[in-house]
Amino acid sequence: MAITKGPVKALILDFSNVLCSWKPPSNVAVPPQILKMIMSSDIWHDYECGRYSREDCYARVADRFHISAADMEDTLKQARKSLQVHHETLLFIQQVKKDAGGELMVCGMTNTPRPEQDVMHSINAEYPVFDRIYISGLMGMRKPSICFYQRVMEEIGLSGDAIMFIDDKLENVIAAQSVGIRGVLFQSQQDLRRVVLNFLGDPVHRGLQFLAANAKKMDSVTNTGDTIQDNFAQLLILELAQDRELVKLQAGKRTWNYFIGPPKLTTATFPDDMDTTSMALSVLPVAEDVVSSVLDEMLKFVTDDGIFMTYFDSSRPRVDPVVCINVLGVFCRHNRERDVLPTFHWIRDILINRAYLSGTRYYPSPDLFLFFLARLCLAVRNQSLREQLVLPLVDRLRERVGAPGEAVSLAARILACRSFGIDSARDMDSLRGKQCEDGGWPVEWVYRFASFGLNVGNRGLATAFAVRALESPYGESAVKVMRRIV
Incomplete structure (x- = not known):
């Protein structure tokens, strides 16, 4: 495991209920x-x-x-x-300390009477991981007394923000946090491992390891427990991770289908869709004449308002704002903005009037609407049109900073914010904290099939989003362009 030589230099652990229990x-x-x-x-x-x-x-x-x-x-x-000693947890702490290469101090801090101290020393004798053990009976003070924490900080010579403290009692954690220590409330042995890794490990390195270990196996899952193989998630993983070896695709001849293989959990036949096709035309190298012919075909599938439908099938007149954004992106990248003005103006009005806050037909997260819109802004070449989106988008992104969200929503928000130079440090902290022990991030329902009551998510996609957000969002040149507009 890669351990950051970062801000946390000491790990302080309670004994009772954390390292042992009775x-x-x-x-x-x-x-x-x-x-x-x-x-x-x-x-x-x-x-x-x-x-x-x-x-x-x-x-x-x-x-x-x-x-x-x-x-x-x-x-x-x-x-x-x-008394039961939690052997696996102590072995884990030993390994964490070893991986830190001398950069991490491990201490115990316990409310234990002087006559009972032999228990702590026997644990340390079996697992010699502790640099120091602070026993209340010897120190003359106990948690949650502020003076106890201050004495420990003084003796180890570190400021509070360089110390991680884990305890099973909330009052002890609050007291630690009140003096600036990074206090964490113990929940379970498994959660302790995850929390320690998230504080001390390199989240990007661990995320990349997860992606590599699961290459070409990152299928989507539904809220019913079924597995779905789909092109859309694979294409988005490819765009985020920039590694063709991670994904498997089933290419269409010109247009693309959401599903890899036969459709699942839906109608027996399933038409190609503009969302997956737009993603493919954006991510993969496609001959210009093929792109041009596909764009011409897309223009045949619009509503009476001139707004793009989702499918290459007039019998399914579904409309979704995020799908429209992705279609707009392809047209803009190929200098055909004037062909799509009705859809463009509709998306602009949705943004201005915050009509995305409850999600869209296929995308439940408002942050994904804003993410794909920020992505579109990089493709719009007409300055006047770009400004119509960017100016309100910056305000809407600032409104979202710090809002609750799962991994994909947080990462999408971070990427969109950073492309405009908006600080989203709070969201980055939240995103880091959601990383799982195996290095990946948990599933979030990214899109839905409302007609069938299905929600779809993908751990690989969540991890690719998170890694990109914690690493770097877009190229520096793109950031400079957006900042000039703002």
Whole structure:
């Protein structure tokens, strides 16, 4: 695994419930609910800070909670026997530290009374991964006391933003965050692995590894659990990743079909569509005379308003704004903007009036509408037409920054924003945090077949989007052009 020599220089981990766990015994004199109350009391907190001996603590507990000190001793003896060390997690932390090549300090930070510290030392003896272990009973302070975190920061010599802290108690995480530490609430062992990799690993390198490992196997999936092989996702992956070896395609003779092979989960016959065809004509090298003839054919399939339909089939008069944007892009790249003005003006009006916010017929994400529109702006050669799109588009993109979204939506937003020099750092942080342990990003429903109630997504496409967004969106020259317009 590639580990960034980046801002995080220290990983601080809680022990209880993170690296090890125990269960309150049920067949003892002190019931679990009473034991929980005891461990939440000021007496126990003082014990964890080393202010009482074990005997003194048990005596005080016995007096307040009306139990015997002997019962307390027996209960904790049984609890110690239930201790389970999370071996796989510790091995994982060892590997992370090794991969960091000496650039990462690993520390433990635990609320543990002085007499119980042998448990921490035994874990460290078996897994010698810790540079330091901060035990509350020895430090004279406990989490979530701010002074505890400040002392640790002082001793390891790092500022808060260079430290990642993982704990299962929200109050401890909040306290860490309040002094500038990158606090993370522990959820599960699997989630811990993902979070640590996302903080410390190189997201682009890991994403590229995922794409390479799944080359030519990145099929789309539906919300019903079915697999679909489609040209559109493959073409978009190709445009984003710029690597023909990653994808498999079934080329049309002139126009292209969404499906690779026979159609699935829809009608027995499925016509070629303008969306996939436009993507193919944009991404692949195609002879100019072939492109020209296809554009001429597209002009035959428009509504009474002069707006492009989706299919090369007049019996299916479907219209979608994103499909229209992609068709416009091909016409603009081939200097035929004047042939498509009705569709152009319709898209402009959708943008100005925010008619995309609920998604479109085939594309549920408003961010994909804006992404493909930003892509179109790079193709529009007529300055007057380009300005009609760019000026409102910049405002609409700024409105979207920081909005909730899944991987594809976030990445599409980042790419569109960066092409106009708009800061979307918050979205980049969110996108990094969604990376899975295997280096890919999770499925997001990118398009839908409303007539059949199907949503379609693709992990390969989500990963290609994310890698491109975290790496670089468009060429520097394109960014400069857009900034001049703005």
